[in-house]
Amino acid sequence: MRQNVLIRNNVNQSGTGKQTMLFAHGYGCDQNMWRFITSDFEKNYRLVLFDYTGSGKSDISDYDYKKYSSLNGYVQDVIDICEELNAGKVIFVGHSVSSIIGALAAARRQDLFSCLIMIGPSPCYINDESYSGGFSKQDIDEHIEMLDSNYLGWSSAITPVIAGQPESPEFATELHNSFCRMNPGIAKQFARVTFLGDNRQDLERVAVPTLVIQCNPDVIAPLSVGRYVHEHIKGSSYTQLDVSGHCPHLTAPEETVRAIRTYLEELYGE
Amino acid sequence: MENNLHTVQAQELFHNAPCGFLTMEASGRILDINNTLLDLLRYTREEVVDIKSFQDLLGSGGKIYLETHMMPLLLLQGNVSEINLEIQGRGSVHIPALVNAKKVIATDESFIFLLTILDITQRKQYENELLQARLSAEEKTRKLGQINQELEQFAHTASHDLQAPLNTISGLVYLLQKKSTINAGTNGEELFLLILRNTTRMKMMIKDLLEYTRLDGQEKAFETVSLKEACTQAVEILNEDILRNNAIIHIPDMPMVSGVKIQFIRLFQNLFSNAIKYRSQADPVIQVSWEKIDSFLVVRVKDNGMGFDHKNSDKIFDFMVRLHSNDTIAGTGIGLSACKRIVENHGGTIGVDSESGRGSTFYFRIPASEE
Numbered sequence: 001m002r003q004n005v006l007i008r009n010n011v012n013q014s015g016t017g018k019q020t021m022l023f024a025h026g027y028g029c030d031q032n033m034w035r036f037i038t039s040d041f042e043k044n045y046r047l048v049l050f051d052y053t054g055s056g057k058s059d060i061s062d063y064d065y066k067k068y069s070s071l072n073g074y075v076q077d078v079i080d081i082c083e084e085l086n087a088g089k090v091i092f093v094g095h096s097v098s099s100i101i102g103a104l105a106a107a108r109r110q111d112l113f114s115c116l117i118m119i120g121p122s123p124c125y126i127n128d129e130s131y132s133g134g135f136s137k138q139d140i141d142e143h144i145e146m147l148d149s150n151y152l153g154w155s156s157a158i159t160p161v162i163a164g165q166p167e168s169p170e171f172a173t174e175l176h177n178s179f180c181r182m183n184p185g186i187a188k189q190f191a192r193v194t195f196l197g198d199n200r201q202d203l204e205r206v207a208v209p210t211l212v213i214q215c216n217p218d219v220i221a222p223l224s225v226g227r228y229v230h231e232h233i234k235g236s237s238y239t240q241l242d243v244s245g246h247c248p249h250l251t252a253p254e255e256t257v258r259a260i261r262t263y264l265e266e267l268y269g270e
Numbered sequence: 271m272e273n274n275l276h277t278v279q280a281q282e283l284f285h286n287a288p289c290g291f292l293t294m295e296a297s298g299r300i301l302d303i304n305n306t307l308l309d310l311l312r313y314t315r316e317e318v319v320d321i322k323s324f325q326d327l328l329g330s331g332g333k334i335y336l337e338t339h340m341m342p343l344l345l346l347q348g349n350v351s352e353i354n355l356e357i358q359g360r361g362s363v364h365i366p367a368l369v370n371a372k373k374v375i376a377t378d379e380s381f382i383f384l385l386t387i388l389d390i391t392q393r394k395q396y397e398n399e400l401l402q403a404r405l406s407a408e409e410k411t412r413k414l415g416q417i418n419q420e421l422e423q424f425a426h427t428a429s430h431d432l433q434a435p436l437n438t439i440s441g442l443v444y445l446l447q448k449k450s451t452i453n454a455g456t457n458g459e460e461l462f463l464l465i466l467r468n469t470t471r472m473k474m475m476i477k478d479l480l481e482y483t484r485l486d487g488q489e490k491a492f493e494t495v496s497l498k499e500a501c502t503q504a505v506e507i508l509n510e511d512i513l514r515n516n517a518i519i520h521i522p523d524m525p526m527v528s529g530v531k532i533q534f535i536r537l538f539q540n541l542f543s544n545a546i547k548y549r550s551q552a553d554p555v556i557q558v559s560w561e562k563i564d565s566f567l568v569v570r571v572k573d574n575g576m577g578f579d580h581k582n583s584d585k586i587f588d589f590m591v592r593l594h595s596n597d598t599i600a601g602t603g604i605g606l607s608a609c610k611r612i613v614e615n616h617g618g619t620i621g622v623d624s625e626s627g628r629g630s631t632f633y634f635r636i637p638a639s640e641e
Contacts, residue, residue, distance in 0.1 A: 028338030032346055096338075135330055142331030149354040149397070150335060195334070219325055220337045244297035246337040250345040251296045 005084040009050040009077055010057040013085075014038070017045035019114070020087035024078065026096030026120075027194040030056025033095065036253035040261075048085060052077055054186040063186055071101055071197060078105045082112040089114035093260065096120050096220065096246065097194040099212075100202075103233070107205035115209040115267060117260055120246050121229045122221040124198040131200070134222045140195040144188055203232035210236040211263040213248065213256065220246040237263055290357075290367070290387030295380070296345070298323035298336075307387055311359030324385070327357050329364075340371070344383060348373045354394075357387060366394035426483035429476045436476065440469050471600060478604035481536070485611045490530045494639070497524035497569065500531060501558055504538035508546070515546050517554035524560055525567060528639050533612045538571070540605040541632050545573035547599060550627070566618075567638045572631040577624045587620065609634075 005011070012031065015021075021041055023034045031049040038047055052074050054063040067073040078101060082090055091114050094102040099121030106113040125133045125140065182190070210233045214226030223240075230238040239259045243252040284291055290307030294300050303318050311318075311327070325333050332355045343350045353369045371385045443466055446452060452462045501521045505512065512519065519542060527534075538558075545556045552574055560569045578586070578593055585591055587610040590603040609632075613620040618636035 026338070029342045033342055035346065135334075139330030139334070142329060143334040144331075146331045146335060146354070146356070150339070218337075219333050245341060247342055247345070250342055 004059070004062070005080045008053055008059045008062045009081055010059075011048060011050045011081060011085075013046065013048050015042040015045050015047040017041075017043070019045050020048055020085065020090040021045045022048045022050075022078070022081065022087070022090040022092050024092065024094040024098035024102060025051065025055065026094075026098050027190055032056070033247065033250060034093075037249045037257050037260075040253075040257045045091070046087070048081070048087065048090070050077075050081055052190075054190060055182060060183060060186070063183070065185075065189060068186075068189060069193065071097070071104055071193060071199070074098075074101045074193075075104045075108065078102065079109055079112065082109070091115055091117065091264070093117045094119065094121075095249065096122070099229075100197075100199050103206045103210075104199065104202055106208045107202060110207055113208045115211070115264075116206065117211045117213065117263065118229065119213045119249060119256070120215060120218055120221040120226070121212060122225045123200045123203055123229060123232075125195045125220075126198070131228070132222070132224055134220070134225065135195065137196070140191070143195070144191050147184070147187055147191060200228075200232070203229060204234065206233045206236075209267055211260070212236055212238045213259050214238065214240045215243050215245055215248050216240055217244050218246050237266075239263065290385075290389075292324070292385045292387060294324045294383050294385065296341075296383070298325045300324060301382060310363075310365060310387075310389060311357065312363055313360055327359070329356055329358060332356055340369075344371055344373050345381075354390070366390050368393075422483050425479060429479040429483065432476055433480075436469065436472060440473065443469055471596060474600065475602045475604075478602045478608070482604050482608050482611070485533065485536075485608055485615065490533075492528045493531060494526050495529045495531045495534050496526050497534065497560070498522075500534035501538045503535045504542055507535070507539055508543055511543060511546050515549060515554055517546050517549075517556065519556040519558070521558050522560070524558075524569075525562075526639055527567060527616075527636060529616045529636070533615065537609050537612045537634070540609050541571045544605060544632075545571065545575055545630070547601065548573075548575045548578075548594075548630075550574060550576045550629070562638055563635075565638055566635050568633055568635045570631050570633040572629065574629045577626050577628050577630050579626050580624055583622050583624065586622065 010031070023031065023038065025031050025033050030051045034049055038049070041047060051058040054060060054068060064073070067076070074097075078092075082105075089112060092102040092106070094100075094116065096119070099116070099118030100123055102113070102116045102118065103121075103123075106116055122133060124131065125135045126137055127133050127135065212226050212230045212233075214221070214223060214230075216223055218226075226238070226240070230236050239262075241248050241252060241255050241259060243255060245251050248256045285305040287304060287306055290310060291302075291304040292300060292307060293302045299320065300318055300322050301320070303315065308315060308318065313322075325336060328336060335353075335355065340350055340353055349370070349372045351370045353371075355367055355369050357365045357367045359365065366389075368388045368390050369385055370388075371383050373381050373383055376382045443462075446462065447466075452459050498521060501519075501524070505519055505521070511517070542556060546554050555574050557572045558569070559572070560567055562568075582593055586593060587606050588603075589607040591607075592601055592603040594601070610620050613634045613636060616636045618634055620632070620634040622630055622632045624630035
């Protein structure tokens with residue numbers, strides 16, 4: 001099993017540094033989304049990029065609906081990769097849901113993480129009485145429902161939706177948009193696991209240095225949510241970017257790189 | 271002058287094209303929108319341009335999709351096509367739309383995005399109807415399966431429970447006969463014989479029914495089965511009938527197959543006993559043969575019996591359908607439908623070639639085992 005981790009998660013390595021930076025993509029995309037910022041770190045770091053099992057070019061046959069029915073399956077992916085690479089303590093850069101996956105992994109295996117850099121984290125997307133996550137359960141259901149007509153591209157994916165069997169992991173249509181390519185059944189489950197979870201209680205278990213990078217405005221992870229994460233991870237730092245959207249590493253790569261660099265310099269006195 | 275004309279025509283096309291146009295910044299802020307889309311959304315230009323963002327035209331589910339899929343794709347590969355989003359306009363205006371978008375570099379070197387928005391209300395209705403049809407078909411299949419299972423359970427229980435009182439009746443009839451309480455040549459004897467015949471017939475029917483229900487879809491574990499052994503065991507079971515009719519059964523060497531042994535024994539038993547039961551004047555001669563065609567085995571059971579009109583070829587495999595009345599040749603019409611079920615359980619098909627007065631050849635075709 002172990003020797004397959006690098007293939008299972010389509011692990012790609014680059015860079016010439018000693019310290020490892022592990023980049024973990026979020027829901028909806030794959031490791032390609034780091035493309036605009038990785039070159040800035042290649043000189044000083046060993047960069048490790050991967051696709052979560054079920055995403056991108058990972059080995060879809062390893063996707064187990066039971067294992068990945070909670071973030072723990074993804075946490076295990078991260079731990080497996082760290083162990084397999086024998087990379088020492090890594091700088092973990094996680095986007096969106098991966099921020100929380102990183103937090104859970106660091107809470108479980110502090111020995112594997114040097115620090116966490118969270119881009120647009122949200123520990124809970126659903127509002128409750130005293131917390132505003134930005135969404136209702138109904139909003140998430142609506143999103144999952146619309147996935148049915150948007151497995152990118154629409155025309156090649158609607159057929160299995162109508163004809164049935166979209167839950168079968170063997171089902172594999174080559175979709176036009178490989179960055180967001182995902183088996184329909186897996187996409188739905190990943191959406192559920194991402195948006196319906198509540199990991200607020202887990203934040204205080206994080207005991208490694210953490211940076212929260214928050215965009216403003218961000219519809220997916222609003223300002224108050226980023227503040228919440230910052231306040232509940234002891235000793236964490238918080239950087240707000242004057243960039244709108246949920247993917248600053250795509251829309252504002254320079255600002256994102258600067259925020260990460262500044263933090264790493266402060267932390268390690270680079 | 272000509273340039274002006276082109277500009278006017280381009281403007282005309284932009285605003286009145288039969289699809290919505292919109293330009294936006296990476297943040298989603300709407301920079302321009304055409305009249306077609308404004309009409310569709312029931313907004314005025316002043317309400318939208320520089321005021322609303324593309325996100326404002328989407329529901330929550332769509333906003334998530336935009337941020338997690340559409341924008342990353344647009345930024346990484348420069349275009350997206352055929353994204354199905356629901357666009358929301360004034361009040362209750364909700365339009366299912368197909369969105370194509372492209373990243374372009376504006377004069378100030380920043381990115382802007384061009385979007386075409388096509389109203390697909392009717393297309394979406396077709397799609398929903400297809401989906402509904404599929405869901406309702408699935409539900410019906412599920413219900414049918416359940417009803418079928420219940421029916422089989424019922425048939426099994428009923429035939430099983432009928433056995434006990436029937437055995438009592440048979441026992442009593444036997445006693446009546448043994449104690450010579452029936453006088454020969456009387457009306458009583460005639461009625462008694464009728465009771466005897468009907469009791470025997472009912473017993474046969476219940477036995478066949480019970481056996482048939484045991485062949486239900488409950489997947490028994492497949493094992494490697496020797497077809498020759500299955501034939502031989504069927505012959506042993508029918509030994510009495512074979513001797514009484516002076517029948518000869520030729521069984522060649524036969525391959526192994528994957529299946530349920532007891533079902534193959536029953537299959538041959540039913541085919542052989544039919545060949546004997548529906549015999550001609552001549553002593554029954556039954557020839558079993560087989561051949562491999564592609565990845566299938568075709569097994570034939572040929573007899574020299576009375577045969578039947580080939581137009582009844584399909585009918586005879588139906589449940590409880592018979593070509594002969596019970597008075598001429600006793601039977602239940604279950605045996606061949608059991609054969610059909612057994613063959614189908616093994617992923618095969620069954621058929622017959624026959625001609626009245628010239629014997630019959632029953633054949634079945636099942637997947638051959640890997641060699």
